[in-house]
Amino acid sequence: MRGDVTPRGAGKPAARSLVQRVDDASALHEAGAAKFASAAVQAIDARSVFRVALAGGSTPKGVYARLAEDVRWRSQVQWGKIQFFWGDERHVGPDHPDSNYRMACEVMLDRLPIDPAHVWRMKGEYEDAARAADEYERDLRSVFGLSDGQFPRFDLILLGMGADGHTASLFPGTDALRERRRLAVANHVEKLATDRLTLTVPVFNNGIDVLFLVQGPDKAEALKAVLEGPYDPERLPAQLIQPASGHLTWLVDSAAARLLSKDSRKAQSPGP
């Protein structure tokens, strides 16, 4: 895995961020699992707990499967000391095929010695998505011991990116893009004709380690626009993710990275 670029063109000084390019999906799953395991070991060594916000969608599935199946990660990580959260959830119940919670349980959580009391899912089954968001915000405040105005500081936040430049359930042109006070909100997504549940930009940007997992040729246009195009977060919400003091890593395979400019392959010092 070669260290690559600090994203250019995003119009804002990028925090310490890197584009790490790997050959293909399998290499991305391997690198993602290694990153998860190393972040977990580091956090647990330092603070006896590792708090992670999982991503939904299909890309992370291969990473979660590696973590559950590969003896290196199974043995290296103290799974009982991990607290699991989600970056977003669909407006569905936990048994629904579209549920991000169900996916993570089937592929990873049900296959590892985790403590079920350390799993906080968003209650997508509630008729009123705003109620689910309010409840999740209360969960976060209680687990992280937050007072008003404070944001949770996840050890690791996993994110995917859609071919339209959305991330989590921060979709282009939606209200949640502008939320800077709340920790979790319901977000109506007109183009999907549905509500979604999502953590907010300030929560993502308070992460210690934020890791995008982007794989496949269908993401190439959006990745180029997000990393090298003008700063236009209403259209490309992934550009909003600029951790204030954390590390931002774009873990991308060659197919997704094929349109990136050649100098995006040179490691650069962090932005100004």
Ligand code: 6PG
């Ligand atoms: C979701 C995710 C969403 C996802 C992207 C990429 O709930 O679907 O939070 O933001 O990460 O849509 O999805 P793929 O990994 O399936 O391409």
